[in-house]
Amino acid sequence: MNNINTVIFDLGGVLIDWNPRYLYRKIFKTEEEITWFLENVCTAEWNDLQDAGRSFEEATDELVSKFPEHEEAISAWYARWQETIGGAIPETVELLTQIRNQKKYKLYALTNWSAETFPWALNNFDFLHWFDGIVVSGIEKSRKPFPDFYHTLFNRYQINPVNAIFIDDNYKNVAGARQVSLPTIHFKNAKQTKEELKKLKII
Numbered sequence: 657m658n659n660i661n662t663v664i665f666d667l668g669g670v671l672i673d674w675n676p677r678y679l680y681r682k683i684f685k686t687e688e689e690i691t692w693f694l695e696n697v698c699t700a701e702w703n704d705l706q707d708a709g710r711s712f713e714e715a716t717d718e719l720v721s722k723f724p725e726h727e728e729a730i731s732a733w734y735a736r737w738q739e740t741i742g743g744a745i746p747e748t749v750e751l752l753t754q755i756r757n758q759k760k761y762k763l764y765a766l767t768n769w770s771a772e773t774f775p776w777a778l779n780n781f782d783f784l785h786w787f788d789g790i791v792v793s794g795i796e797k798s799r800k801p802f803p804d805f806y807h808t809l810f811n812r813y814q815i816n817p818v819n820a821i822f823i824d825d826n827y828k829n830v831a832g833a834r835q836v837s838l839p840t841i842h843f844k845n846a847k848q849t850k851e852e853l854k855k856l857k858i859i
Contacts, residue, residue, distance in 0.1 A: 658856055658857045660819055662764065662819060662821070663761045663823070664765070664809070664815075665763070666800075666823060668769065669824075669825035670825050671749060672743075672744060672745065674740055676740045677690055684729070703733075707793045708793055708794065708797060709796075709798075712770065737773050744783070748846045751846060751859065754859045755853075764789050766805070769792050770794040774795075800828070800829040801832025806838060817836060818837060824841075824843060
C-alpha cells in the first residue's frame with residue numbers, strides 16, 4: 657500500500673539541464689581542453705564549496721591566483737553562468753505536472769545550488785513556484801549528501817521521510833538520502849523515473 661504523501665525533487669540534472677560544457681564550448685576549441693579544465697581548474701569539488709555557501713568572488717580569486725593563465729575562463733564560470741543552463745528538461749517537468757495535478761502530494765525541492773545564482777533560476781523557471789518549499793544549499797551553508805541538509809528540509813516542513821520519495825540524479829545524494837531513511841529514485845532519465853513512479857502508484 658502506497659503511504660507516500662510527499663515527493664521531493666532535485667533540480668539540476670533532473671528538472672533543469674545544467675552543464676558547464678555549454679559555456680566552455682564557446683571558450684575552448686576542443687572537448688579535451690574542456691575536460692582538462694573541468695578536472696583540474698574549475699573542478700566539481702571547487703564548485704561544491706559555492707553550493708555550500710562560499711561566494712563566487714572568493715572562489716574566483718582563489719583559482720585565478722593559482723591559474724592566472726586561465727583567468728578569463730575561470731571568471732566566466734560566474735560572469736556567464738546563465739550560459740551553463742540548457743533550459744528545463746521538459747519530460748521531467750511533465751512528470752512534476754502530473755504529480756501536481758493530482759493534488760495528493762506535497763512537493764518540495766532539495767537542491768545543491770549557489771545562493772548567488774538561484775534567484776536567476778526562480779525568475780526563469782515558472783515551475784519552481786509550484787513547490788510547497790525549496791531548500792537551497794547555498795542559503796543553508798550545507799549541501800547534499802550531508803545528513804544535516806536533509807534534516808533541514810524535514811524539520812522546516814514537518815516531513816516524515818518514510819512517507820516521502822526523493823528523486824536525484826547524483827548517486828552520492830541518493831546514498832545520503834538513504835542514510836537518513838529517505839526512500840529514493842536514482843534519476844537516470846525521465847522515462848526510467850516515470851516507470852518507477854508508476855510502480856509506486858504516484859502517477
